[in-house]
C-alpha cells in the first residue's frame with residue numbers, strides 16, 4: 304500500500320467545561336487543536352510536550368476511545384470514523400496500545416498467559432494447546448521465560464509487567480502500537496531494556512509506533528520523527544536528528560535546553576521554560592507560546608502562526624524563526640483596458 308499507514312488530519316478535541324448555565328456558550332477546554340501528522344509503516348513518531356499539552360488526548364483519539372470534535376484519523380487511507388461494527392472490530396486488531404502503568408492496565412486476577420491470549424480470543428477461538436504455545440512464544444519475544452505463564456501480575460516486577468503489556472499488544476500482530484508514557488513508571492535501567500526491546504521488535508516485525516513521552520532522553524533514543532506539542536497544537540514536527548541538532552521553535556529549544564545530556568539523572572520536563580502553561584480554556588491570543596517566549600514580537604500577540612515547511616523536512620509554527628512567505632498581491636489585470644486619451 305502506498306501512502307502513510309496512519310494519517311491524522313486537523314484532529315481537534317474540545318471538552319465542555321462547566322455547565323454554561325448563565326452564559327450563551329459553554330466554555331471549552333481546547334485539549335487538542337488542529338493536529339495533523341502522518342506515520343509510515345515501521346516508523347516511530349514521538350509526541351512530546353509539557354504536562355497538559357494534549358498528548359494523551361491524541362492517543363485516545365487515535366485509538367477511538369474518545370470521539371473528536373473535528374478532524375479525521377485514517378488508517379491505510381480509511382477513515383476510522385466511518386467504519387461499521389465488523390470493520391471496526393477488524394481494524395482494532397491493527398492498532399494496539401501500551402499504557403503507562405503496567406499494573407493498573409493488567410487484570411490482576413488473570414495469569415500472564417491469559418492476559419496475553421485474551422485479545423486474540425476476542426477474534427478467534429484457540430485450543431488450550433494453541434493458547435499455551437502463543438503465550439510462550441510471546442513471552443519469549445519480550446524476553447521473559449515461558450515459565451512465567453502461570454504468574455499473576457502481582458508476582459512480577461514493574462519491568463516484567465510492562466513486558467507483559469507489550470506481549471499482549473503484540474498478540475494480534477498489530478501494524479501500529481500507541482505507547483503512552485510506556486516507560487515512565489520504570490527504573491532507568493529497566494526503561495533502557497524496554498526501549499531496546501521495542502526497537503528490536505520494530506526491526507523484526509515492522510511495527511510503527513506513536514510514542515508519547517515527556518522525557519527527551521527516551522525520545523532521542525527511539526524517535527524517527529518528533530512532534531512537539533504546546534497547548535494542544537503541534538508547534539514543530541521534525542526528523543529526530545535534525546530536531547535535537549538544531550531545534551527551531553523557541554519552545555522546542557527550551558525543552559531541549561532543559562534536558563541537555565542523555566544520562567540517568569536527566570532533568571524531567573516539568574518546567575522547561577519560565578512561567579506557567581496558560582489555560583487551555585482561555586488560551587493566549589496569536590501564538591499561544593508568546594507570553595513565555597523570549598523572542599516574541601507584536602505579530603506573535605495577534606496572529607496565530609501557521610506550520611511552515613522548511614528545507615530540511617520539518618514544519619515549524621513561529622513568526623520569528625519560520626516566517627510564512629507573504630504572497631504578494633496580484634497586480635491588477637491590464638488586458639482589455641483602454642484608457643481615454645492614450
Ligand SMILES: Nc1ncnc2c1ncn2[C@@H]1O[C@H](COP(=O)(O)OP(=O)(O)OP(=O)(O)O)[C@@H](O)[C@H]1O
Pocket residue numbers: 318332333334352353354355356357358359360361517583
Ligand atoms: N476527560 C476530560 N475532560 C475534561 N478535560 C480533559 C479531559 N481529559 C483531558 N482534559 C484536559 O485536556 C488537556 C490535555 O490533557 P492531556 O491528558 O491530553 O495532556 P497530556 O499532555 O497527556 O498531559 P500529561 O503529560 O500530564 O498526561 C488538559 O488541560 C486536561 O486537563
